[in-house]
Amino acid sequence: MSGLENVPDQMLACQVVEFGQPYKIHHIPVPKDLQPHDLLLKTAVASLCHTDNMVRAGIFRPPLPCTASHEGAGTVAAVGSSVTDFRIGDRVMAGLYLHPCDACDDCKAGLPQYCQKCEGAIGVHTQGAFAEYVRIDARTAAKLPDAVSFATAAPLACAGCTIFRAIKQAGVQRGQWLGLVGAGGGLGHLGIQFAKALDVRVVGVDARDEGLALARATGAEVVVDARGGKEAVVKAAQDVTEGKGVHATVNISEAPEAAATACAITRMHGLMVQIAQPDQVSVPFRELIFRNIRIHSSLVSSVAEEREMLQVVAEHNIHVSTNPVHGLQAIPQLLELAQSGKMKGKGIVVVDPEQMEREREGGAKV
Known part of the structure; x- marks a missing residue:
């Protein structure tokens, strides 16, 4: 039946x-x-x-x-x-x-x-x-694993699957630095926790008081207010990375300057993964040509990745x-x-x- x-x-x-x-x-x-x-x-x-x-x-x-x-x-x-x-x-x-x-x-x-x-x-x-x-x-x-609730699983169906795959695409290794632009939103605060579960260090960038507070609460090692301007954000990222910038960045924000900021905090030859969906993604040519910042896009997780994500959520007590x-x-x-x-x-x-x-x-x- x-x-x-x-x-x-x-x-x-x-x-x-x-x-x-x-x-x-x-x-x-x-x-x-x-x-x-x-x-x-x-x-x-x-x-x-x-x-x-x-x-x-x-x-x-x-x-x-x-x-x-x-x-x-x-x-x-x-x-x-x-x-x-x-x-x-x-x-x-x-x-x-x-x-x-x-x-x-x-x-x-x-x-x-x-x-x-x-x-x-x-x-x-x-x-x-x-x-x-x-x-x-x-x-x-x-x-769902037995430990994972419906209230956690529902937002993971897209938000979790999107940021989880983006972090995997970024390819940051244990102990390296990941930038998250838009770190204090629905995807960003999950990204911080996924990164921590992988022993990856996080520079979180946001432009809302609520977002900055959530990024801190979920464990970003460095939290930067984007309202201070791009130069200040870049300096904050470089200060904790020996002047080089983070190894890779995921851009979650649709703000007009967000993609450019994500590239700017990434070190030479690094990777920026774009998951935000503004009408246009704008990046200065100097980032692409003179600093060799590579840009990838990412959608949601594959079926294998979404099932892996749920196990990570259960094992590391990741909360939404x-x-x-x-x-x-x-x-x-x-x-x-x-x-x-x-x-x-x-x-x-x-x-x-x-x-x-x-x-x-x-x-x-x-």
Whole structure:
């Protein structure tokens, strides 16, 4: 039995129904049209991401109406006919990508996030996790370690997977220095903890009081206020690296000067990994040509990397700083906090408190 016989026909969901307009929170049909590799997840927690704003603004333009949020975690309620690795009742972090082709070079390399033939990311190109149920693909999902809670796992589905892969792409070795520009945000404070778990030293750069405080609280060895200007930021990075700069930098900030700052604090011949998504990435030619700063981009983790990330989270007690609201009807309150610039970490929506109670009884502690 697939489990669908125990699933209701209707559910509450938060949707983009018109670009540039507020979300509509209403009842819609539960997505029961499972394809062979699909899982139907009963959402426990869903998380707000910057990309959600891009969808609502029409920068990404899925068919409407589209249920928001591509960061979700919950319990398997039903399984497709070809699913063998998941069972009803498993606790799962939703994978972003739905129906990769399994035939292109990227899919064969274990990188379905780059598949050009898949249906895209949930909540961005197709229906997402701001709902009581969400349809996901078992091939891109990950079971949760017993210690990892839904409240931690939901933000990791994109934010965690993005910064974890970027740090791995940066290739910084134990004892070396990593720069994080935008260190005090939702991705940045996770990046600090991942770096520490790898015994990497961190120079964290941010431009908000809240961000600077969070970067310090999560353990950045050096925290620099970008509002002091690029020269002061570069000096602070060079002061702790024998005048050379950090070995590599990850740029998380969309600020116009952020990419240039990320390159400037990186030592000669070093690497800057760009994960922020401004309309234009601007870097002075002197950084590229005279200092030989290399620039890579990075998206989200591969399936293998996301499962590795969850083990790192469990083993190193990595925590997500969350700003929870309770119930899908409270999403407007979460948006108000996010737009205020006062949010510390990630905004999450507790969709099903009963699942969270059960997992506490089961020993989830992170």
